[in-house]
Structure formats: structure tokens, C-alpha cells
Amino acid sequence: MIKLLGAFFLALGLIGAALLGVVYQIWLSSPWQLLWLPITVVALLLMVAYLTYAERKIIGYMQIRIGPNRVGPRGWLQPIADSIKLICKEIILPAKSNRFLFIIAPALAMAPALAAWAVIPFDDGWVFADINAALLYLLAMTSLGVYGVIIAGWASNSKYAFLGAIRSTAQIVSYEIAMGFALVGVLMASGSLNLGDIVRAQSGSHGILDWFWLPLLPLFVVYFISGVAETNRAPFDVAEGESEIVAGFHVEYSGMLFAVFFLAEYLNMILIAALTSIMFLGGWLSPFADTPLESLFAWVPGVAWLFLKTSIFLFLFLWFRATFPRYRYDQIMRLGWKVFIPLTIVWILVLGVMVVSEFAWFAPAVSSTV
Amino acid sequence: MLENYIPILLFILVGLLVGLGPVLMGFLVGPHKPDEEKDSPYECGFEAFENARMKFDIRYYLVAILFIIFDLEIAFLFPWAIVLQDLGWYGFSVMSIFLGILVVGFAYEWKKGALEWE
Numbered sequence: 001m002i003k004l005l006g007a008f009f010l011a012l013g014l015i016g017a018a019l020l021g022v023v024y025q026i027w028l029s030s031p032w033q034l035l036w037l038p039i040t041v042v043a044l045l046l047m048v049a050y051l052t053y054a055e056r057k058i059i060g061y062m063q064i065r066i067g068p069n070r071v072g073p074r075g076w077l078q079p080i081a082d083s084i085k086l087i088c089k090e091i092i093l094p095a096k097s098n099r100f101l102f103i104i105a106p107a108l109a110m111a112p113a114l115a116a117w118a119v120i121p122f123d124d125g126w127v128f129a130d131i132n133a134a135l136l137y138l139l140a141m142t143s144l145g146v147y148g149v150i151i152a153g154w155a156s157n158s159k160y161a162f163l164g165a166i167r168s169t170a171q172i173v174s175y176e177i178a179m180g181f182a183l184v185g186v187l188m189a190s191g192s193l194n195l196g197d198i199v200r201a202q203s204g205s206h207g208i209l210d211w212f213w214l215p216l217l218p219l220f221v222v223y224f225i226s227g228v229a230e231t232n233r234a235p236f237d238v239a240e241g242e243s244e245i246v247a248g249f250h251v252e253y254s255g256m257l258f259a260v261f262f263l264a265e266y267l268n269m270i271l272i273a274a275l276t277s278i279m280f281l282g283g284w285l286s287p288f289a290d291t292p293l294e295s296l297f298a299w300v301p302g303v304a305w306l307f308l309k310t311s312i313f314l315f316l317f318l319w320f321r322a323t324f325p326r327y328r329y330d331q332i333m334r335l336g337w338k339v340f341i342p343l344t345i346v347w348i349l350v351l352g353v354m355v356v357s358e359f360a361w362f363a364p365a366v367s368s369t370v
Numbered sequence: 371m372l373e374n375y376i377p378i379l380l381f382i383l384v385g386l387l388v389g390l391g392p393v394l395m396g397f398l399v400g401p402h403k404p405d406e407e408k409d410s411p412y413e414c415g416f417e418a419f420e421n422a423r424m425k426f427d428i429r430y431y432l433v434a435i436l437f438i439i440f441d442l443e444i445a446f447l448f449p450w451a452i453v454l455q456d457l458g459w460y461g462f463s464v465m466s467i468f469l470g471i472l473v474v475g476f477a478y479e480w481k482k483g484a485l486e487w488e
Contacts, residue, residue, distance in 0.1 A: 008394045012387070019383045022376060029373050037377075041384060087392070090401045095409035096422075107389025114385035118378045128377040136448070137378070158411035159422045170430045173437040180444035187451035251412055256396025260389055330487035333433075337485045341440070341476070345469060348447075352462045355454055362455070 004099070033128060040128075044117060048266040049079035055318050062322040089255035094156060097252065101155035106253070106260035109148025113267040116141040120274055121196045123284045123302035135183060135193040138275065142179075142230065145268060146172045149232075149239070152261070153249040164248025167329060168232055168239030174336040175229040181344035182223035185216050186279045188348070188355050189362070199283035204361075207290035211282040215354065215361045218347045220280040222340050224313065227272035229332065231265060233317055235324035236332055269317055270310065277309035432484055443472060 026033050053068065053075070060067025068075035093099055119134040121127040131137065146169055153165020187193065189212055190201035204210035213220045229236040232248075240248035250261050277283060284302025288294050327335070355362045411422060450457070450465055479485060 005394075005397060008390070008397065012390060012394065015383055015386050015390070019380070019387070022380045022383060025373070025376050026380060029376070033377055033380075037380065037384065041388070045388070087396055087399050089396070090403065091393070091396050092404070092408060094411055095406070096411055103393065104390075106393065107386055110389035111382055111385030114388055115378065115382040118381035128381065129374055131374045131378070154423070156411070157422045159413060159424070162422050162424070162426075166426055166430050170433045174433060177437060177440040177444065180441065181447075184444060184447045184451045187448060188454050191452055191455050193448075193452065246412065255400055256393045259396075260392060264389075333485070333487045337436075338480070345473065349466065349469065352454065352465070356457075356459055356462045 086259040091255040096157040098155040105152035109264035112141040112144040113264045156252040160251045175226040178340035179226040182219040185219040202282045213280040234321035273310045273313035
């Protein structure tokens with residue numbers, strides 16, 4: 001136990017030292033980021049906390065229950081009580097597990113889920129890393145999340161964890177292909193890997209009709225459903241199907257180790273929702289642009305629109321969970337490989353014709369910024 | 371240009387910190403009373419009767435291999451997709467042939483039953 005704590009402090013010390021170096025670098029170039037970074041991270045974690053509250057409340061009402069209502073007014077302090085409870089719980093390290101991998105697996109799930117937010121544009125120009133390879137970076141980060149799952153399943157040395165991890169990996173990997181093809185469609189339409197440019201490519205003179213959801217409708221649907229499968233959410237949650245393999249890859253995890261997995265899953269949900277709104281629903285763009293109502297809503301900051309659109313998709317995540325029964329594993333694989341992949345390939349060809357012939361949305365005059 | 375990437379490094383480090391920090395707090399605050407039963411792998415109350423790292427279905431392996439092929443495909447499509455507007459019909463038809471070959475391979479896998487999970 002002492003050895004373990006020592007290793008922990010060593011790891012945190014190393015990360016802290018590296019952090020200091022990076023912070024110094026940033027202090028030299030753009031000090032404002034040092035103020036915004038903690039605010040963003042805390043805001044994200046608060047969003048995660050209240051997403052769990054919203055989930056229990058919304059699913060509760062959908063099932064004609066009230067949901068949590070004891071801790072604080074209307075149960076608002078429930079997530080805080082939950083996190084305090086989880087901190088105080090014992091962390092069990094199974095005797096047969098591979099301890100090192102067992103402990104770093106949640107961190108490996110968490111780090112990419114948070115790191116992906118570095119390239120998300122919250123408003124025009126409000127982005128931490130304005131890089132031109134943003135979408136490639138995002139693809140890399142969302143793929144890295146699978147390591148947390150498979151390492152957790154392997155290190156637990158438990159049958160349920162192992163089965164859950166293998167299923168989950170095959171599922172994530174399958175839907176990643178459909179997701180990748182959907183991203184290719186976005187790239188064809190926008191002509192840039194930079195997320196800010198992708199949003200700007202969606203502004204035009206027809207407001208909401210210029211957003212990519214319309215020309216890319218099948219890819220939009222495929223992307224979001226793949227996102228649900230990618231985050232192992234219902235109805236694609238066979239990886240942790242409690243009625244057969246108990247909890248899947250995190251069956252041996254308890255206390256804070258489990259909480260970090262939980263945080264990572266919800267952070268990934270928010271990420272997928274935000275990405276869907278950025279790539280298909282115009283990110284920070286106002287839905288009332290180019291309509292008579294435009295001036296009425298001109299005071300609303302872009303980040304509020306992004307938040308609103310993200311919330312719609314998050315609500316869909318919860319709605320799916322309350323509505324659909326769990327898919328069987330062969331049905332999941334069939335949907336991924338035999339429906340989504342052919343659909344996306346066909347739509348990439350259709351889109352190719354539209355882009356090259358400069359049809360409607362892709363005519364140079366329309367796609368230029370207003 | 372390259373300093374645009376520094377915030378990413380910062381975010382990755384903060385992500386690791388958020389992943390490991392709470393766990394350390396859990397170790398420090400929570401109790402630690404291990405016993406043999408508690409530390410044994412969970413198997414619905416039974417004693418674990420064999421190694422959990424067992425053989426698994428070959429189809430998972432197949433999925434992994436197919437994934438590599440398709441993912442490479444996507445990586446190959448990315449640069450093409452960005453410059454499609456400049457490439458025009460020539461670029462489009464070349465990639466159509468390429469995608470056609472891919473679809474032939476995909477149809478072969480499908481026919482061979484590589485995608486069946488019954």
C-alpha cells in the first residue's frame with residue numbers, strides 16, 4: 001500500500017513538473033489561456049456532474065417517477081453527495097489483477113476524453129488550440145478511449161470484465177469506421193480539417209438550411225448513432241449489459257477508480273454531442289440567421305447556441321436510453337457493418353458528385369462567408 | 371505554428387491529472403481493509419474456477435483485421451476529401467475506382483460470411 005502511494009505521488013509529481021514546463025511556455029505566448037483552462041475544465045466537470053443528475057431526473061419523469069429529490073432543493077445537490085460518497089468508498093484492488101494497469105486504465109479513458117476539448121471552438125476564435133489538423137487529432141483522441149476499456153478488462157483478470165472489454169472493443173472499433181466515413185463527408189463539404197473553418201463553411205445566406213445536416217443528412221444520422229454506440233450507451237450497451245455480464249469491463253472497479261470511468265463516459269457523451277452540433281448543426285452559428293428574427297436574437301453569444309445544440313443531443317442520449325430496449329450483439333454488428341458502412345460509402349459518392357458539380361450548397365457564392 | 375499545439379499538451383497533462391488525482395484522494399480518504407473474499411474476482415458468488423484470460427471467439431479477431439483495412443481506407447480518403455473541390459471530376463473518378471475496388475472486397479467479405487454473428 002505504501003509502495004503504491006509512493007508510485008502515485010511520483011507519477012503526479014512527474015505530471016506536475018511537465019505541467020509547470022508547459023504552463024511556463026504558454027505564459028510566454030498567450031497568458032489568457034491559463035485563466036480559461038481551469039474555468040473550462042471545471043465547467044466541463046460540472047456539466048458531467050449535472051448530466052448524471054439530468055439523466056436520473058429525465059429518465060425518472062419518462063418512467064413516471066420523480067427521480068432524486070432528497071439532497072438539496074429538488075435534489076440539486078445529488079451529484080455532489082454522490083461524488084463525496086465515491087471518494088469515501090474503499091478502492092478494492094483484486095488479488096489476481098495486474099495492479100499497475102488496473103489503476104492507470106481509468107486515467108487512460110479520462111485523459112483523451114478531456115484532451116479532445118483542446119480543439120473545440122466554443123465561439124468564433126474562442127478555441128485553445130487553433131490547429132489545422134483538429135479533426136485528425138479528434139479522431140485520434142476518440143480512438144484512444146478504447147485503450148482504457150481494453151486495459152481495464154484485461155487487468156481485472158475477471159471473466160465478466162474480459163468478455164465486456166472484448167465486446168466493447170469490437171463494437172467501438174466497428175462503429176469507428178462508420179464514424180470515420182461520416183467525417184470524410186464533412187471534410188468533402190467543408191474542405192478543411194479545422195473545426196472553426198468547418199463551422200464557418202456552414203454559414204451562408206439561408207441560415208439553418210446552410211448547415212451540413214441537410215446535404216449530409218444520412219451521414220449526420222450515422223455519425224450520431226455511431227457516437228451513441230462509441231460511448232457504449234443504451235441501446236448499444238451490451239459491453240456493460242447488467243443482465244448478462246454484470247457491469248462489463250468495470251465490474252471489478254470500485255470507489256474513485258470507478259468514478260473516473262464514469263466521468264470519462266459522460267465526458268465522451270458531451271464531446272460527441274458537441275462535435276455533432278459543430279459539424280452538422282453549425283456550432284456557434286445562430287439558427288435565426290437570415291430570418292426576420294435575426295436581429296431579435298443578435299445579443300445571444302455563440303457559445304450559448306453551441307450549448308443549446310449540445311444539450312439537444314445530450315437529451316437524445318437520455319431519451320434513447322429510456323425508450324429503446326438493448327440491441328443483441330449480432331444486431332449491433334449488423335447495423336454497424338451492413339447498414340452504416342454501405343450507406344456512408346454511397347453517400348460519399350453522392351456527395352462527391354454534388355461537391356464537384358457545385359450543386360446548391362457547394363456553389364462558391366453560397367458557401368462563402370456573409 | 372507549432373506553438374498552437376502547446377495547449378494540447380497542457381490538456382493531455384491536465385486530463386491525466388484529472389484521471390489520477392481523484393484516485394489518489396480516494397486511496398487517502400477511503401478505508402482500506404482487504405480480505406481474501408473481497409479481493410477475489412467477481413463470479414456471481416462462486417469461486418473463480420479457471421483463469422479469466424481464456425480463449426475467445428475468432429470473429430473478434432476478424433473484426434479487428436477488417437477494422438485496420440477500413441481505417442487505413444479512411445485515413446487515405448481524408449486528404450482527398452479536403453482538396454476535392456480543386457481536383458474536380460478527375461479526382462472524383464479516380465477515387466470512385468478506388469472505392470469501387472474497396473466495395474468489391476467488402477462484398478466478398480459479406481458473401482463469405484465474415485460479417486455474420488449468429
